[in-house]
Amino acid sequence: MRFSVLISIYCEENPEFLSQALLSIWDNQNIKPNQIVLVKDGPLTPDLNAEIGQWQNKLGDTLVSIQLAENVGLGAALNAGLEACEHELVARMDTDDVSMPERFEKQVRFMQAYPDVTASSAGLEEWSEDLNSRIGKRTLPVDPELLKIFAKKRSPLSHPLAMYRKSAVLAVGGYPPLRKSQDYALWSLLLVKGYKLANLPDVLLKMRTGDDFFVRRGAGFLKHELALLRFQKEIGFLNMREFLINCLLKSVLRLSPSFFKKFAYRNLR
Structure with missing residues (x-):
C-alpha cells in the first residue's frame, strides 16, 4: 500500500535533528514512503534551507517542499501539506524525532488489516x-473502545507517529484551527463523527523530550489547553461535567511548580 509522510518545519528547528529525522524515515526504514511532503511554515534559516536542499537532491521528486509565506502554526501548515499528499494513507513525522526502522512496515500492515480504523x-x-x-516510555490504549474512554482525559494517539486516512481527515475539515493541540482536537472530532481510532502495542519512535519541555507546558500553555477543552465541549465530545473537571485538573497541573509537573508527567499518566 502506497503512502505519504507529512512533515512541517519552522525557523527555530535544528538542521541536525532534521537530518536525523529524515534518515530515520528514509535510509533506515524497512519500507520507504512513496512521497514525503515537507511544509516550510514561514521563512527558514539558511542552514535549514541548505539541509532541505541536500535532501531534495538526494530524493528528487519523492520529496515535495511547500513554502508558506508566513508562519501559520502546525495545524494550518499540515492542512496545506495534506492537500499535496498523493496517497490515501498519510504518516505524520516531526523534525526532531527518530522513527524505528520497522515503523512504517508495521503501521502500513496494521492499516491494511483493519480498514475500519481511520x-x-x-x-x-x-x-x-x-x-x-x-x-521514559509512553503507551496508549490499544482497544478502540478503551481508547474512546481514555480520550476524554488525554490525547488518544501520539501525533508524531500517527498514521491516518486522508479522505476521512479531509471529510471532517482537516486539523481544527487551534494554535496548539490541533491533533487532539482532530482525534476528538473524528471520534464524534463515528470514526474508529486504535493503537499498535509496539514502540515505534524516539521522541526528544528536553528539560525545557516542562517549562514550555506551564502557565502559558494553559490557555491553549482551555481553548481545546472549549472546542471539545462545542463539538459534543465533552459534556459540562467533563469539561469542568478537565479545566480544573489542567489548571492545577499547569500552574504547579516544574518539579511537580515532571513527577506527574512521568509517574501519574
Whole structure:
C-alpha cells in the first residue's frame, strides 16, 4: 500500500535533528514512503534551507517542499501539506524525532488489516535531546473502545507517529484551527463523527523530550489547553461535567511548580 509522510518545519528547528529525522524515515526504514511532503511554515534559516536542499537532491521528486509565506502554526501548515499528499494513507513525522526502522512496515500492515480504523499510532520512548539518555516510555490504549474512554482525559494517539486516512481527515475539515493541540482536537472530532481510532502495542519512535519541555507546558500553555477543552465541549465530545473537571485538573497541573509537573508527567499518566 502506497503512502505519504507529512512533515512541517519552522525557523527555530535544528538542521541536525532534521537530518536525523529524515534518515530515520528514509535510509533506515524497512519500507520507504512513496512521497514525503515537507511544509516550510514561514521563512527558514539558511542552514535549514541548505539541509532541505541536500535532501531534495538526494530524493528528487519523492520529496515535495511547500513554502508558506508566513508562519501559520502546525495545524494550518499540515492542512496545506495534506492537500499535496498523493496517497490515501498519510504518516505524520516531526523534525526532531527518530522513527524505528520497522515503523512504517508495521503501521502500513496494521492499516491494511483493519480498514475500519481511520487513524492509529503506537508506543514511543522519550529521550534526552542528544538521544543519549532514555527518560521514559509512553503507551496508549490499544482497544478502540478503551481508547474512546481514555480520550476524554488525554490525547488518544501520539501525533508524531500517527498514521491516518486522508479522505476521512479531509471529510471532517482537516486539523481544527487551534494554535496548539490541533491533533487532539482532530482525534476528538473524528471520534464524534463515528470514526474508529486504535493503537499498535509496539514502540515505534524516539521522541526528544528536553528539560525545557516542562517549562514550555506551564502557565502559558494553559490557555491553549482551555481553548481545546472549549472546542471539545462545542463539538459534543465533552459534556459540562467533563469539561469542568478537565479545566480544573489542567489548571492545577499547569500552574504547579516544574518539579511537580515532571513527577506527574512521568509517574501519574
